[in-house]
Amino acid sequence: MVTRYPVAVIPGDGIGVDVIREGVRVLDLLGETTARFALDYEWFDWGTARYHQQGSYMPEDWQKILEPFQAIYFGAVGWPSVPDHVSLWGLLLPIRKAFDQYANVRPVRLLPGLHGRLVDKGPADIDFVCVRENTEGEYSGAGGRVHRGTAHEVAVQEIIFTRYATERIIRYAFDLALDQGRSSVQSVTKSNAMQFSAVFWDEVFAEVAGSFPQIRNERYLVDAMAARFVTHPESLDVVVASNLFADILTDLGGAIQGSMGMPPSANINPTRRKPSLFEPVHGSAPDIAGKGIANPLGTIWAGQMMLDFLGQKEPAALLMQAIEGVTRDGQTLTPDLGGTSTTGEVAGAVCDHIRRLVK
DSSP: OOEEEEEEEEEESTHHHHHHHHHHHHHHHHHHHHTSEEEEEEEOOOSHHHHHHHSSSSOTTHHHHHTTOSEEEEEEOOOTTSOHHHHHHHTHHHHHHHTTOOEEEEEEEOOTTOOOSSTTOOTTTSEEEEEEEOSSEEEEEEEEEESTTSTTOEEEEEEEOOHHHHHHHHHHHHHHHHHTTOOEEEEEEOTTTOTTHHHHHHHHHHHHHTTOTTSEEEEEEHHHHHHHHHHOGGGOSEEEEOHHHHHHHHHHHHHHTTOTTSOEEEEEOTTOSSOEEEEESSOOOTTTTTTTOOOOHHHHHHHHHHHHHTTOHHHHHHHHHHHHHHHHHOSSOOGGGTOOOOHHHHHHHHHHHHHHHHO
């Protein structure tokens, strides 16, 4: 029986358009060959071109438009003609906040066959997951500027941690550790310098950890954790951190995975009352947009996470096998991974592996 799912597709800007096209191609082929699911897409041209033409990235009733969908498949946002804070707050951040996609899950895995940047660290050493609080913290959007243009100008950016949001993201991290059979959770703050917000996070972490005696809990300062990503990635299982710290650390995670084109990201509303959003971690990369050389594997992997979230466990597992088959073979890789293949050729190789696995 084929189960159908409504999915909103927002390619966005730059290579987001290139990689989403190939991600949809792979997901469609997987649905056809397994005969288990079908994705009913609706495409939205919400990006910088729309901003220039109409003055906004999304229409005013965007929430009403997106609410009926079970998932959102997203490319990237940002273009040099618009300041980054305008584009990010014009498209992606409002969706995360309005739909309460509070758990941002980002796997950090070096897939078989790929050469990471760390000497003597292979796929067995780089295999953990980051859980990022996605709705408040440093990205709360609270603050302002006064005395603009004068010598006395002041800018204030407030960091907001609520007990409700802090506790639920930490609990999510422990639950994920249990679900994935992992033995530890690492919390990241800067509590030696941030004596209010970060110490508060540490206290809540200790409280929640007490409910999971079977899971080892550890606390790190963010600078020490950045070093640990490089020196001892094998010691990490589930890393949980605030909006800003996890954002920075997962870019470092992308680097040790071999390329920023590799890591996927899931912005999850665990209640499923609102749609969740799945995207690659990378940005819009204007310098290579439209050249056909962007790495689609992070986007395809994000599609795999979307299928898993939708309950299509077996097709999702098969797609992960296909992705790993491509990296293990090492014959069809984009330039960021040391290859010479195009975006479409890499997606095609994933499709070939799917066909072989289904047979």
